[in-house]
Amino acid sequence: MASSASAIDSNRGNEQALSGNGVDSIPPVHRYAVLTLAGDMRISVDRVHKLYCIVLERLSKEARIRAYLPILVTKKVRNLMRKQLEIKDRSAATQGHTV
Numbered sequence: 001m002a003s004s005a006s007a008i009d010s011n012r013g014n015e016q017a018l019s020g021n022g023v024d025s026i027p028p029v030h031r032y033a034v035l036t037l038a039g040d041m042r043i044s045v046d047r048v049h050k051l052y053c054i055v056l057e058r059l060s061k062e063a064r065i066r067a068y069l070p071i072l073v074t075k076k077v078r079n080l081m082r083k084q085l086e087i088k089d090r091s092a093a094t095q096g097h098t099v
Contacts, residue, residue, distance in 0.1 A: 030056065033074045041081055052077050 026034075034052050038045040056073045063069055 026053065026056070029070050030073070033070050037074060037077060037081070041078070041085075043081060048077065048081070051080060055080070 030052065034045060034049050037043070037052070038048040041048070052073060055076050056069065059069060059073055059076070060066075063072075
């Protein structure tokens with residue numbers, strides 16, 4: 001029971017962070033995707049929101065079916081964030097093993 005309460009509190013905190021970052025300009029489905037990504041990947045909402053908006057803008061230009069944008073943008077952002085985290089992990093590992 002406590003974990004669900006903390007998840008609700010965390011989501012409220014994320015929503016408050018989003019409201020201060022101009023995220024109100026994106027539709028609710030995209031706001032939900034940003035919140036979900038930030039929570040799943042444990043990355044700041046602001047960072048996810050910035051990258052999400054960049055990817056959304058790029059994919060929107062050529063999108064034929066707009067209903068799929070939240071899915072496609074979320075997948076792209078998640079992959080980009082994973083790559084960034086992998087690069088950080090590799091550089092930290094190589095710095096620890098210098099001869």
